[in-house]
């Protein structure tokens with residue numbers, strides 16, 4: 001079932017507002033607490049129950065229909081929140097947000113669309129040689145707020161790390177310099193708990209980009225409620241917590257080895273020779289993280305602007321337009337040869 005949250009005062013679609021942390025109606029400015037929204041929604045639902053029943057009888061359509069206008073909601077298999085492409089109503093797909101698919105936590109959006117657009121313009125405007133298509137209004141309008149599915153892993157660890165270390169010294173006797181190298185076998189036993197190691201669970205999102213958007217501030221982690229998704233896109237996970245565990249475990253292993261290395265000090269060289277790391281997964285919680293994203297295709301390659309929807313951190317690499325580079329260097333070269341001519345004139 002596709003659902004749209006409605007304003008209790010005027011009945012218009014109502015969306016989550018990152019600035020106030022509440023549901024805000026864009027038409028009559030009514031504000032409602034997120035936690036009150038589902039109750040209000042149920043009352044609305046009961047009043048339209050007859051209509052949906054009769055609709056079911058003559059309609060064998062197995063997709064989703066817009067709550068507001070009845071048009072088909074365009075989704076793929078992972079979409080859990082989107083907009084009606086016909087009337088623009090924010091739409092949630094409850095069946096993909098319940099049971100085993102129910103997120104445990106969410107970090108709600110804080111960065112609003114106008115802030116994301118401003119950041120994008122700054123990003124795309126920075127390069128002297130950025131292709132102009134990046135700055136077109138029609139491109140900018142595609143910026144999308146999406147809740148990306150993540151798993152947050154908790155691990156307990158017990159690790160034995162061995163390293164080979166050396167100390168070098170020299171001394172001089174008469175005319176001879178003696179070099180000494182002492183070799184040490186160094187061991188470390190590290191026991192540590194790791195909490196909320198993130199791994200993005202969406203197959204569409206580039207892992208590297210998602211990693212670069214970190215860190216998120218976990219103090220905003222909130223119990224999941226569906227109204228937070230109203231006005232945004234959202235996806236359900238495409239990889240379960242077992243499928244992604246390796247990624248989290250590799251990160252934990254890295255942390256442990258770094259930690260071990262940092263405690264082995266006072267040597268000329270240190271190299272880790274063996275690491276026996278035992279990891280115990282305590283928990284994996286399904287969490288939605290806020291991301292503003294804009295994909296732009298340029299010369300057959302997709303370029304991604306991504307912004308952390310909580311902290312505002314921006315990630316993305318712009319391509320260079322070679323036509324523009326030529327013009328730019330041409331400009332410099334013309335300037336230099338002009339100067340040379342001037343000098344030539346002065347000297348002559």
Ligand SMILES: [Zn+2]
Pocket residue numbers: 007008009010011012025026027028029030
């Ligand atoms: Zn309203």
Ligand SMILES: [Zn+2]
Pocket residue numbers: 066067068069070071084085086087088089
């Ligand atoms: Zn609609």
